[in-house]
Amino acid sequence: MKIVVCIKQVPDTAEVRINPETNTLIRDGVPSIINPYDLHAIEAGLHLKESLGGSVTVLTMGPPQAEGALREAVSIGADEAVLLTDRAFAGSDTLATAYTLSSAVRTMGFDIILCGKQAIDGDTAQVGPEMAEFLDIPHVAYVGKFEDISREGLRVRRLMEDGYDIVETPIPVLLTVVRELNQPRLPSLKGKMRAKKAEIKKLSLADIGADGERVGLAGSPTQVKNIFAPEARKDRKTLAGTPEEQAARLIEELRGLKCI
Amino acid sequence: MNYFLTEEQQMLRDLTSQIAEEKIVPVRAELDEKEEFPHEIMKVLAQSDIFGIFIPEEYGGLGMGSFELCLAVEELSKACLGVSTTYAANALGTYPILLFGSEEQKRKYLPDIAAGKRLVAFALTEANAGSDAAGVQTTATKDGDHYILNGTKQWITNGGEADIYTVIAMTDRSKGPRGASAFIVEKGTPGFSFGKKEKKMGIRASVTSELIFDNCRIPRENLLGREGMGFIVAMKTLDQSRVGVGAQGLGVAQGAIDEAIKFAKQRVQFGKPIISFQAIQHMLADMATQVEASRALVYAVARHIDSGAKDFSKVSAMAKVFATDTAMRVTTDAVQVMGGSGYMREYPVEKMMRDAKILQIYEGTNQIQRNVIGQALIKEAAGRENDS
Ligand SMILES: Cc1cc2nc3c(=O)[nH]c(=O)nc-3n(C[C@H](O)[C@H](O)[C@H](O)COP(=O)(O)OP(=O)(O)OC[C@H]3O[C@@H](n4cnc5c(N)ncnc54)[C@H](O)[C@@H]3O)c2cc1C
Numbered sequence: 001m002k003i004v005v006c007i008k009q010v011p012d013t014a015e016v017r018i019n020p021e022t023n024t025l026i027r028d029g030v031p032s033i034i035n036p037y038d039l040h041a042i043e044a045g046l047h048l049k050e051s052l053g054g055s056v057t058v059l060t061m062g063p064p065q066a067e068g069a070l071r072e073a074v075s076i077g078a079d080e081a082v083l084l085t086d087r088a089f090a091g092s093d094t095l096a097t098a099y100t101l102s103s104a105v106r107t108m109g110f111d112i113i114l115c116g117k118q119a120i121d122g123d124t125a126q127v128g129p130e131m132a133e134f135l136d137i138p139h140v141a142y143v144g145k146f147e148d149i150s151r152e153g154l155r156v157r158r159l160m161e162d163g164y165d166i167v168e169t170p171i172p173v174l175l176t177v178v179r180e181l182n183q184p185r186l187p188s189l190k191g192k193m194r195a196k197k198a199e200i201k202k203l204s205l206a207d208i209g210a211d212g213e214r215v216g217l218a219g220s221p222t223q224v225k226n227i228f229a230p231e232a233r234k235d236r237k238t239l240a241g242t243p244e245e246q247a248a249r250l251i252e253e254l255r256g257l258k259c260i
Numbered sequence: 261m262n263y264f265l266t267e268e269q270q271m272l273r274d275l276t277s278q279i280a281e282e283k284i285v286p287v288r289a290e291l292d293e294k295e296e297f298p299h300e301i302m303k304v305l306a307q308s309d310i311f312g313i314f315i316p317e318e319y320g321g322l323g324m325g326s327f328e329l330c331l332a333v334e335e336l337s338k339a340c341l342g343v344s345t346t347y348a349a350n351a352l353g354t355y356p357i358l359l360f361g362s363e364e365q366k367r368k369y370l371p372d373i374a375a376g377k378r379l380v381a382f383a384l385t386e387a388n389a390g391s392d393a394a395g396v397q398t399t400a401t402k403d404g405d406h407y408i409l410n411g412t413k414q415w416i417t418n419g420g421e422a423d424i425y426t427v428i429a430m431t432d433r434s435k436g437p438r439g440a441s442a443f444i445v446e447k448g449t450p451g452f453s454f455g456k457k458e459k460k461m462g463i464r465a466s467v468t469s470e471l472i473f474d475n476c477r478i479p480r481e482n483l484l485g486r487e488g489m490g491f492i493v494a495m496k497t498l499d500q501s502r503v504g505v506g507a508q509g510l511g512v513a514q515g516a517i518d519e520a521i522k523f524a525k526q527r528v529q530f531g532k533p534i535i536s537f538q539a540i541q542h543m544l545a546d547m548a549t550q551v552e553a554s555r556a557l558v559y560a561v562a563r564h565i566d567s568g569a570k571d572f573s574k575v576s577a578m579a580k581v582f583a584t585d586t587a588m589r590v591t592t593d594a595v596q597v598m599g600g601s602g603y604m605r606e607y608p609v610e611k612m613m614r615d616a617k618i619l620q621i622y623e624g625t626n627q628i629q630r631n632v633i634g635q636a637l638i639k640e641a642a643g644r645e646n647d648s
Binding site: 184185 | 268
């Protein structure tokens with residue numbers, strides 16, 4: 001089982017202070033950490049490997065310094081580490097990031113991809129699901145518990161605002177995970193020693209065969225106008241039936257709403 | 261102070277400090293209050309390879325020494341002496357196997373100990389054998405390929421929780437101290453049970469119990485070294501581990517200083533933070549100076565042991581006495597610096613003060629350590645006289 005965990009290096013927000021004059025965040029000198037949700041994704045990867053066998057590869061896209069986050073992941077137990085780094089990737093929004101990461105995992109090979117629910121420096125929660133779309137595989141977001149793990153597929157608990165869903169999915173699949181899923185383990189001493197010497201594989205734009213127009217700033221259509229937390233929608237309907245019936249009813253509904 | 265740690269030693273210190281901060285500090289008060297054994301923390305230490313530090317690589321350990329063990333014990337002790345006692349008693353129980361075990365015994369036990377799968381305890385003390393270890397009354401009678409153990413050990417750290425016990429018993433009472441032998445006894449052996457669990461003043465996360473041997477048959481292969489070597493095994497073991505008790509002293513004292521400084525900076529009386537009063541500063545200055553001196557001594561002795569020195573009873577005793585007397589004084593003064601708050605369970609220093617007391621008592625009281633140092637001085641002086 002090839003398990004790939006996507007991680008991001010972020011500023012430690014617990015250490016970020018606010019400049020009282022400008023009211024902006026002081027990012028200088030703030031230590032970098034692995035995005036906290038991603039620590040749960042790494043733990044999930046190690047747990048799946050312990051049940052199913054195989055290997056855990058951590059992947060990050062970032063500047064050369066992001067190597068620190070990868071080495072930390074190796075000290076916790078990851079078998080391999082890949083750094084996606086290229087000037088062309090600078091300025092990526094979630095779409096370009098998801099495109100780049102998915103191009104990389106396609107060349108690396110995978111069975112299960114794990115991501116944290118969201119990164120604490122952006123909070124969009126978009127990259128994981130977008131990657132699954134680029135790869136054309138199913139995804140389950142907000143996974144809070146593994147109900148059943150087998151080589152054929154996974155049964156997971158997806159935490160929702162008003163309860164939870166039990167979702168069964170085949171493999172390959174992409175999961176994004178929440179804190180409730182597990183307790184991330186700490187590094188081990190042998191892991192730390194291995195991490196110091198571990199080879200960090202570096203991949204560039206050319207290595208992953210991606211389209212240069214779709215990465216970095218050039219591939220990022222996002223314009224930030226306003227940042228807010230969306231309110232939970234209450235006007236909801238649940239469609240029942242076989243997947244085919246549900247799809248047919250969904251099209252009906254959307255037509256009724258003049259969405260399509 | 262720069263103690264010239266290697267990169268690996270620095271890693272070890274960082275990791276144990278992270279474990280202490282993230283996994284021990286948040287639960288220490290509760291473990292103390294409930295007198296609860298720290299099972300979860302032991303699992304974390306196992307997963308992080310901390311049990312393997314002092315065990316050679318060929319038996320699954322990290323092949324480090326006394327100095328690295330001291331670094332780990334110091335960091336754990338900053339957070340909780342109950343936890344660090346549990347961890348250190350495991351090393352104490354393992355030394356007899358490490359120092360005197362046969363190749364077979366080492367292969368059988370050390371890998372599981374290094375992995376933290378099986379916890380160890382050391383059993384010497386009895387009702388009539390405290391400082392006077394020669395008073396051991398537990399007997400081991402040879403019976404063909406077996407020994408049959410009878411007697412009761414008391415105040416054994418990790419008793420009941422440990423899977424492996426190194427036990428000192430008399431194989432020939434007529435020979436006095438030369439009639440003692442050391443054995444490995446596994447939990448679950450018929451005739452081996454646990455008695456009273458003690459209620460203690462401090463280190464309440466650690467468990468201290470009675471071991472009861474009632475016609476307990478153990479195979480001959482479980483004898484450590486040769487018959488009659490029991491007290492040598494015990495004394496060499498204690499020489500090795502005592503410096504670690506010194507490291508516990510460093511840790512708890514440093515933990516107390518850190519708390520006292522934090523408090524003194526924010527507590528305001530007479531319109532000023534109390535740390536601005538010279539009386540407080542002088543107390544803190546003395547505390548910090550004594551701890552730094554203890555650290556220098558403990559580290560130097562641990563490195564001396566690791567250098568392959570043959571006889572280190574004297575210096576090991578010095579490190580234990582100095583660092584643990586310091587720990588008692590410093591934790592008491594930390595309570596004083598913090599006033600009434602220091603006395604309350606809301607703050608961690610009252611626990612540190614209660615905990616620190618044990619360091620002057622176990623693994624040989626500090627009076628006994630002074631006896632050891634005194635005797636060594638007499639011997640050295642006699643040696644010099646003979647030379648001249
Ligand atoms: C919490 C705890 C955990 C322990 N864990 C273990 C363990 O894991 N394994 C184990 O084998 N033992 C263990 N012990 C036992 C411990 O090592 C003994 O308590 C210690 O050696 C002292 O013996 P004692 O308590 O019988 O005191 P005693 O020997 O009765 O001493 C009483 C007092 O007399 C003094 N004294 C005695 N003889 C002399 C002398 N010749 N000169 C000067 N002063 C003297 C002592 O210093 C002390 O002040 C533990 C004890 C405690 C309290």
